[in-house]
Amino acid sequence: MKTPVLLALLKEKGYKLTAQRQAILAALRYLGERASAKEIYEELCKEKPAISLDTVYRNLRLLAEIGIVQQILLQSGTVFELTDDGHHHHHLVCVDCEKVVCIPYCPESCAYTEQARAAGFAVLGHLFEVYGRCTACQQK
Amino acid sequence: MKTPVLLALLKEKGYKLTAQRQAILAALRYLGERASAKEIYEELCKEKPAISLDTVYRNLRLLAEIGIVQQILLQSGTVFELTDDGHHHHHLVCVDCEKVVCIPYCPESCAYTEQARAAGFAVLGHLFEVYGRCTACQQK
DNA sequence: TCAGTAAATAAGAATATTACTATTTAGAAA
DNA sequence: TTTCTAAATAGTAATATTCTTATTTACTGA
CATH class of the missing domain: 1.10.10.10 (Winged helix-like DNA-binding domain superfamily/Winged helix DNA-binding domain)
Structure with a gap:
């Protein structure tokens, strides 16, 4: 930047x-x-x-x-x-070791904005994180 | 419950x-x-x-x-x-008045789990909230 | 360049959230 | 029912985050 x-x-x-x-x-x-x-x-x-x-x-x-x-x-x-x-992205977060992996997937592209519009909301942004266990922590 | x-x-x-x-x-x-x-x-x-x-x-x-x-x-x-x-759902949250509207949409149904698997993550859950401005607050 | 103004800062107070530890308690099993 | 043990609680300390206010500073326009 x-x-x-x-x-x-x-x-x-x-x-x-x-x-x-x-x-x-x-x-x-x-x-x-x-x-x-x-x-x-x-x-x-x-x-x-x-x-x-x-x-x-x-x-x-x-x-x-x-x-x-x-x-x-x-x-x-x-x-x-x-x-x-400048383009946001989301993450896979391991709940054990807290390793973070970026994922290109973004729910923006899905249909929730339709529902927001129906409810009268002007969408400004969203929060999205996926939690799970990484390969290494699954072995433990 | x-x-x-x-x-x-x-x-x-x-x-x-x-x-x-x-x-x-x-x-x-x-x-x-x-x-x-x-x-x-x-x-x-x-x-x-x-x-x-x-x-x-x-x-x-x-x-x-x-x-x-x-x-x-x-x-x-x-x-x-x-x-x-027992089934989770997500929300539209107004950043002005903090009004909350539940939405049935869930990104679980989208394809991010594929990416998680590819990265070796076992998905346990996710966090998803949409922020925006409700009808009333857009008038202000 | 200089003055005016809204925005930003520092410092500390207030609040929110989590961690620690000794004690209590729910549930399992005899 | 009684005993045992891991889990849970209360109370307090520690940490994380936000708010308040007086002062400073970045930008605007003359």
């Missing part, structure tokens, strides 16, 4: 490009695919001046809203992942 | 039928379709002896695991709903 692109996405909704937002994205990139709010916070605390924990949470929520990151709900808590292509 | 049925579902996994579990279900029924852990806790605190908050959370998680209740993630927090027929 290049800064001009981020700026455009933010500006679209009246949000501002701040050093903290860029730092959060940089930390997420640095930490690898996925990280919890606390991990990002701790990474950024190494810098001076340190960021506020609330700012990390607030911005991860905002970045998720504009589609730059995605939230994944594990048993042990919530982690965030970059969606570099 | 009649007690014998609940007992059978619990026994199946080695869980016990406790007064607290029955009280939580009774409270949920009494409070209407949906309630938060705190609402259930406060309702049960009117009784003597009062229940522990931890017990409410722990058992709502367990009841969700065996399919008697379902968790719905709202912006303002998590609420629980009875699934009287």
Whole structure:
């Protein structure tokens, strides 16, 4: 995610490009695919001046809203992942070891939007995660 | 949910039928379709002896695991709903007023299980919620 | 460039949720 | 019925997440 692109996405909704937002994205990139709010916070605390924990949470929520990151709900808590292509996707999550595998499948393509329209809802988004047991954990 | 049925579902996994579990279900029924852990806790605190908050959370998680209740993630927090027929379903959630509408649609019926199998995952369940704006909130 | 304004931040308080541990209890089996 | 044992509970501590408020800052337009 290049800064001009981020700026455009933010500006679209009246949000501002701040050093903290860029730092959060940089930390997420640095930490690898996925990280919890606390991990990002701790990474950024190494810098001076340190960021506020609330700012990390607030911005991860905002970045998720504009589609730059995605939230994944594990048993042990919530982690965030970059969606570099801007297109969201979903996950298979192992309930034992918490291994996460991305799947290209998205229920958007199925017919639920019909039902939403019938109920008078304007669909904005959805949450979809599949839980199961990975190959390794099935052996145990 | 009649007690014998609940007992059978619990026994199946080695869980016990406790007064607290029955009280939580009774409270949920009494409070209407949906309630938060705190609402259930406060309702049960009117009784003597009062229940522990931890017990409410722990058992709502367990009841969700065996399919008697379902968790719905709202912006303002998590609420629980009875699934009287034992078959789960999903929801349209208004992000403004938090009105919830049940929808019969379930992504289980779509092809994601194929992908899960290919990745070596044994699917246990899934989370699916649709967020949008209801008719009333679209007028605002 | 400079001033004005809405948005964002930091810091700490408040709330929500989960974990820990000693004690109690439901259900199994004698 | 009595005993035994794993599961469950209460109470409290710990952690995760969100809210509140005073202050700072990014962008806008002159």
